């Protein structure tokens with residue numbers, strides 16, 4: 001069931017629906033954990049170092065890149081993390097290895113990323129109802145496009161906006177506004193569906209007055225206060241039911 005906290009905001013079908021991707025359409029943690037450990041194994045083997053040495057160098061690299069590039073798509077770049085890690089290890093930039101480790105990360109990530117049940121059915125329902133959709137996601141276009149194609153979702157969304165394209169990560173207004181600019185919805189009832197209480201829920205509500213729906217599962221806690229969503233759900237099947245009910249009211 002979809003839990004409605006502000007039931008009055010769900011009196012009709014939305015004019016457009018925005019979706020976060022990572023940890024909303026699929027669980028992020030299992031994919032990331034598998035990917036990170038594949039990279040660790042490879043680096044440890046390549047340089048005959050201890051796993052702890054990898055962990056320390058990688059952690060330092062990630063912190064430095066994030067501090068320098070905060071709130072931008074490239075602050076999440078695995079390629080930059082690998083490059084900086086190699087530099088911290090005293091090996092110089094080692095571009096070929098950086099590329100190789102990045103590929104290992106994303107290859108392993110994708111093969112361990114599994115869409116939540118009924119995501120595709122939901123998107124089919126939305127298409128039949130004639131409601132425009134867009135992905136609004138942080139990170140660089142290259143990998144986010146690859147994920148969408150990997151999941152077979154490239155024909156399920158009308159538009160995609162990445163934070164690389166927008167210049168800023170959510171909850172900055174830019175990605176939300178660019179999505180609406182592209183979609184030109186017929187009315188102002190916009191749904192924002194995402195897992196992150198700050199980036200998706202608070203951002204969606206404050207920046208574009210969206211009706212916010214939080215996807216909950218293990219490791220995600222319900223937003224509170226300024227991050228409280230208008231609704232929450234665990235199963236995409238429940239969201240399909242809600243849309244079905246709203247469609248009947250038409």
Ligand SMILES: [Mg+2]
Nearest residue numbers: 020022023195
């Ligand atoms: Mg997310």
